[in-house]
Amino acid sequence: MSKILIQAKNLQKKYKMSKTNIITALNGVDIEVQEGDFSAIVGPSGCGKSTLLHILGLLDKVDEGEYFLDGIDTKKIKDKTAHEIRAKKIGFIFQGFNLIPTLTSLENVMQAGKYGGMSLKQRKDRAIELLEMMGLKERMNHQPNELSGGQQQRVAIARALVNHPAIILADEPTGELDSKTSMEIIDLLKKLNTQENQTFLMVTHNLEVAQACKKIISLKDGKNG
């Protein structure tokens, strides 16, 4: 049996907007992700998909429930060390690509390597290797505004892969791409999944994308639906 990377039970999260207005984002969600999974979290807007992804990515904290990431009880992770786990164990891919606009493709990818504790040479070699793998050999010294949406997302994927993360969390990775490019990106992620055994967990609206995944986790009103 494959190793369990994410095991979370009864996750609850409330947001206090004002004294009387409290929004329940997660209301007892259970989730399990195994090594080599290629899963999608689906559900209507406001069902708590993004909140779940943020909590799983240690960007936010849960109010109730337990969450083990690669065997680590996340309750015991201090704020000061959370960034190290984010850098080394988790890769992020965002909807809006979110590259740093003043840095070139190469520098964007290398920056994540820096946070992961790589030496300058290590991260440069790794970034070049990944960008070549993404078919961006000719675009390494271009800034994000000189790249197409698909190219930008591929830089973002390379950035997520730099530190050999246990899992890559993707929030609507194809949300801003046309359908043809979307499928190219999904094919690329799938290839990484099958060839490199890279684990993916993505949030998506796109049915076509969801259907391409091996496993679908459905949410509704903050619960498993």
Added chain:
Amino acid sequence: MFRRKLRTLLTVTGITVGIFAFTVMGSMALRFNKMIAGGKSYITGQITIMPKGSSYMGGSGSFLPLDTLDKIAKVEGVEAVAGGVSLLVDEPDPDNPIGSGFGQPATIEGMDLNSAYKNRNWQTIAMKSGRMLEKGDASDNIVVGYTIASDKKIKVGDKMKIRGRDFNVIGIADQTLTGPDMYVFMPLESARELLIESTPFLKSLKQSSEEAAKISDAALAKLPKAMRDQLIQAKAFKVEDLNQMAAASWKDGYDSEQVATRIKDRFKDQVLVLSPQKLGEQIDKASAIFNAIILGSAVIALVVGGFSIINTMLMSISERTKEIGIKKAIGASNRSVAWDYTLEAGFIGIVGGIIGAAVGGLAIVIINSKTRASGAEIFLIKSWFFGVVIAFSFVLGILAGLIPALRASKMKVVDAIREL
């Protein structure tokens, strides 16, 4: 920082203005402090004696007769007394009697070469070339101060015309960055002659004295009383009595203050005595004012520059919430985020500092070259001071950047991410 070029430029300009002011005011204060320090060292190395009826800042018609100086020299503890005369090298321009220009005008210092007097702190003035005046030097030998010599391109062996009279330059003093740079040293006798020439009252007194000297005592006795008294008075005039001020040195083992008090007590009807200690205190007060100028300009730079950096960085950080979110999401620690923005602020600070110091330095060089012709330079250029100014601007940037940087580092990732 580079995305909002105009804003960064304006912030850098703010720092530049502050640092410019700091550089210029600071260099001016350095100059004055140096001058004051030189003056202090000189003035505290001697007991200064002036005729009663004059003040330290300006002369009067009063003089110290030789007889009085001889008596002062015999006071217990006094080693030697030297009379002195000082007057401007150039006669005042009748159309502009106040004169123009900054700093000290070129001044003739008449030196009593026969006196054993030596200033305790200024034993000698280092010479750039030639030698200092010595006992027995010809009356038309002079030594020229550094600034005068370099402005007028005077060399040892040249002739220099002062108030219509030719003098031989036997030495050029080395730069002291204080009073002596604007001095022409000459034997006391020659300085007295120039003083008489330029003072109508003294000139006529000298003439009548010479006339009176021709009249024998026997002939004098035959004259009416009124005329006789006048001639006796005129006869009594001696050029050697023309001492505008005098300096006394004290013997080893004696306390300068006690010696000064002793002179004051005995000659209080004739002279004013300035003790080294009291003058030193006065000078320290003046120098405190200049130090306040340096400090004040640094504070202005701090306020102007600091607030503009804080403002710019806060704006920049709120615009870059998203970027901070991304960095943290991909693993940046709070410390590395804070460090990035602090360094950025430090960079803005140091760029502004370098430009400000460069523009300030340029202004100083230009103003110095203009004022050199009409007096002394008003700025002192010191490379260490420029180093301090630039380091200050960097530290200022870092300090101003700390608040925004800490704010950025404390930003919750999820709040930053929501802006995505």
